[in-house]
Amino acid sequence: MLRRQRSAWLYLAVAAGLFLTAAQSGRPVLGAAGTAGRAQGAPETGRGNLQEGRGLPDATGVLLAATGETAGLCPAKALVLALGGQVCASAEGELVARLPGGELRLAAGEQRALYGGDQYVLASSPVAGEDGLYLAAPELARLLNLEVRQQVEEALFFAPGGKEEARLLEARTYADGPAWYLVGRVRNAGKRAQELVRVSWEVGNSAGEVVSSTAGYINHLNQGEAKAFKLPAPLRGDAAWYRIDTAAGFPGGPRELQLTATAERYDDRPASYLSLLGRVQSTGRAGYDFLKVVVEFYDARGRLVDVDSAFINCLDPGTSASFTVYTPRLEATSWRIKFD
Structure with a gap:
């Protein structure tokens, strides 16, 4: 999201980050029945932890x-x-x-x-x-x-620990028509705000070949803040596995937005979709251009099930603008509105 005082080249750089770039518990110990355990007499050393491997x-x-x-x-x-x-x-x-x-x-x-x-x-x-x-x-x-x-x-399967500046909190996939979608949330658990946090998704087949890959960006994460992402891929019959990776961008300053937003159900699509009509209000003295509104959809158990976004081209100080978003995930019972 861009403040008007920024120069034109920065508008273009951050706007480019909004679009997707697409292309093709613990270590087991000796335990009771029902748990994985070390066999009696097995050595206590010699097994490397999986998290010690590079590039996991x-x-x-x-x-x-x-x-x-x-x-x-x-x-x-x-x-x-x-x-x-x-x-x-x-x-x-x-x-x-x-x-x-x-x-x-x-x-x-x-x-x-x-x-x-x-x-x-x-x-x-x-x-x-x-x-x-x-x-x-x-x-x-x-x-x-x-x-x-x-x-x-x-x-x-999640690797132990995780990256502080771009920690993956949750993720899941769903199919809709010819497309397969990955949605999830990333938290900045580091000590500084992060700009252009990257999320990548690779899909592979049983022969070990990567058959599709895509990546996208979260433009800004304040310290301790979490935001959702959504990545598309073609729905392939030979998909057997996938991997998700995050990468911190570069350190940035904290960003406090003087904005409020609400959204209500809006029946402008077939019954197979949940549609929302929302409104964003500028409550401060700053104006905003190319404002990205991100809506996170959650089910009754509090799990993220989908993400949709809309753009507001111009929002002057003290004014408001409407937006619409939708999801095919009818199990969604609540939503959160954020800005990126």
Whole structure:
């Protein structure tokens, strides 16, 4: 969002950042039944933590099996590829892979796994399926020391910690027509405001190839502030996994906007959409050009389900302007209005 006092070149630089650029829990310990645990007699050292690996994405998503004996389970090979690992062997009933934390070995029907030189007891055995071995997503998360948030059709694995200046808080995908969308929120947990925080999304297939990628920008994040993003990708039948990465832009100054906004339901679209008619009011002495209004949609459980935005070309001091946004996510029950 631009203040009028800024020069013309800065208008163009920040405006360019508004558009998307598109192209093609803890370490497992010896535990009771139902948890992943270190096998008795296994060494206490020798296993590298996954978070120590360089270049680990902020989050990785894996599409879960939909039918058959593996329904609801996570393909281990897809998670390895999403994490940037290398599959060394994927014969029937066995998986050998190289990850930043060490070598991983799984076998169908075996409740023991080898990872980083250590042996671990699994709560359930891997199941052989169409694309190798499948295991419950929480089991894989415990084994690899990741945080998992499982949804109906996919599991999202978060790396421990996260970047302070651009920390990914949540993310999920949904399909609408020929498009696939990723929505999420990023918080600036650093010590200074950030300009042009980048969010990228890569989608890959079971062969390990990146089949589509896209990126976008959050123009400004005050210290401690969180904002939502939305990225589009073509809906592909061969998608097996994806990875999300954030990158801080450059330090900026704090920005306090003298604006208020409200929005109410507005029936200007078919019943398959939730539409809002909103109004922004300038309450200060500053004028705003090319103001981006971002509306975050939440379900009854407080989870972000969609994001839409609108632009107001000019807002003079003391004046107001209207905007409209919409979402196909009918489970949305509330919304928040922010500016970027």
